[in-house]
Amino acid sequence: MATTERNSESALKTGTDQSPPVRPSDQPHRSPARRWRVLRGLRHRLAAVAGATALVGALLSLGHPAQAAVPDTIPLKITNNSGRGDAVYVYTLGTLLSTGQQGWADASGTFHPWPAGSVPPVPAPDASIPGPAAGQSKTIRIPKFSGRIYFSYGQKLVFQLATGGLVQPAVQNPSDPNRNILFNWSEYTLNNDGLWINSTQVDMFSVPYAVGVQRSDGSTVNTGHLKSGGYNGFYSALRGQPGGWANLIQTRSDGTVLRALSPGHGLETGALPASVMDDYINRVWQKYATSTLTVTPFGNQPGTKYYGRVSGGVMNFTNTSGAVVTSFQKPDADSVFGCHKLLDAPNDQVRGPISRTLCAGFNRSTLLVNPNQPDTTTANFYQDAVTNHYARKIHAQMADGKAYAFAFDDVGNQESLVHDGAPQQAYLTLDPLN
Missing domain, CATH: 2.60.110.10 (Thaumatin)
Incomplete structure (x- = not known):
């Protein structure tokens, strides 16, 4: 809950059609x-x-x-x-x-x-x-x-x-x-x-x-x-x-450390270069031009799967019937760190759940090591040289x-x-x- 211009926080668990509220791995939600x-x-x-x-x-x-x-x-x-x-x-x-x-x-x-x-x-x-x-x-x-x-x-x-x-x-x-x-x-x-x-x-x-x-x-x-x-x-x-990454740290004039900005805000202030995630994003787009990314967004619905392939620079996701259900332009660092813009996640049953899964995979740099997402193996998180080092x-x-x-x-x-x-x-x- 929070303020003004592109800022965010954390999250509640929300269930959209079950009681009691369930975990985000089980239902579309937004924190x-x-x-x-x-x-x-x-x-x-x-x-x-x-x-x-x-x-x-x-x-x-x-x-x-x-x-x-x-x-x-x-x-x-x-x-x-x-x-x-x-x-x-x-x-x-x-x-x-x-x-x-x-x-x-x-x-x-x-x-x-x-x-x-x-x-x-x-x-x-x-x-x-x-x-x-x-x-x-x-x-x-x-x-x-x-x-x-x-x-x-x-x-x-x-x-x-x-x-x-x-x-x-x-x-x-x-x-x-x-x-x-x-x-x-x-x-x-x-x-x-x-x-x-x-x-x-x-x-x-x-x-x-x-x-x-x-x-x-x-x-x-x-x-x-x-x-x-x-x-x-x-x-x-x-x-x-x-x-x-060190430029994210804000101090007072007396040297007191006040905070470290999130990388999204770091892009906004110029503390991080806009290209900070480009290499990883490019490698992901290259990989899934010749292979398939499988997203299973709901833990309690293992049969609900979407399949992503990059064609013409766009990652298209199809359902199990082969119909295209949503598409993503290649994101930039701001979209990745903010989980918005080109990775917007509406509170729906399809695009939002896929987008949040992509967002987590990009931030944790798991999309290249595991074509089945979300990857919940913490040993795989943040292992690439290009990742969300703040997180x-x-x-x-x-x-x-x-x-x-x-x-x-x-x-x-x-x-x-x-x-x-x-x-x-x-x-x-x-x-x-x-």
Whole structure:
């Protein structure tokens, strides 16, 4: 769930025709992260944190009976293990699923709609909630939203309202007022089917955190923790990667490391060359001009297969009857990293599922080593010299190996997301910066 111009995040699991919601390998879906990117792809510098995520929430609710076990708000326990002494500010922003209104929630979980915006944008109401001090915890309540939980260190974030809605941080823009603030966000949807909450690096890798949920039986599950030393380890690894990857790192004038932009934003800012993926993309197109790429997009429908061949520079996919069902022009790096443009993935039953599979295969560089996709063998991921090194290095530093390093990182269940149908409590843990 997110902001303005081509940005994205991670994802929820959505089922379109089954109950309960199923995993992305089983059904067409789009994650919150992905929906955010689509909005930004419209090149509006307006955010629609809520507009996009409302669609996600609606999809999650399709065909699923309401569960009385999910109240209107649930507690979110925020624990500050960062080791930093500066103040923490927390924000719950998104779409109220019962009405579709965009707004924010206070510490009690009470919803407040955004007032009207204007051109030029005007300051949004202060939606900040004082977070816990270092070594302490604080519990707030979060409503049935589809949105984001932002947190910042030492300084409040700047949000504005335009006529199209909320304008959120877009730090790939050097003039963004949040450019020098240390911050991050989680995405969540809470609805009648339960809670989905993730950690995300689809737009950037920044201050570390983990998310979790307490189930009805009292057990807890979490994801998003880095390995010991993983924060500094990621930046060190990225600095050592030739080809411009070190240029993704943003620092403050005092030398403080703030974040690493995702490679899609790196293309946008000129940090990475536009040709960074060309060699791999060209090799894929060459290979499948003389052989067939088989895509089986749904784990629970092994008989649903599509067959891709390149002809005249276009990869055409046919179904088992031999009819062409969709076609792809040869993508560029931006299409690959963003899983959009020439790899657009609509929420349908055919093109979207094929596209998300191609997107994962390109980012993980598995399309040449396995003609049957998706390839879920993690040992095959990121082995080519031309790959998404940002994603590769993030996954290498995660304690459980899971991350949302690109929009369809949930293909093959590699995503850092937790879900429960009857959540008792959610968790957000701010981890050390080391």
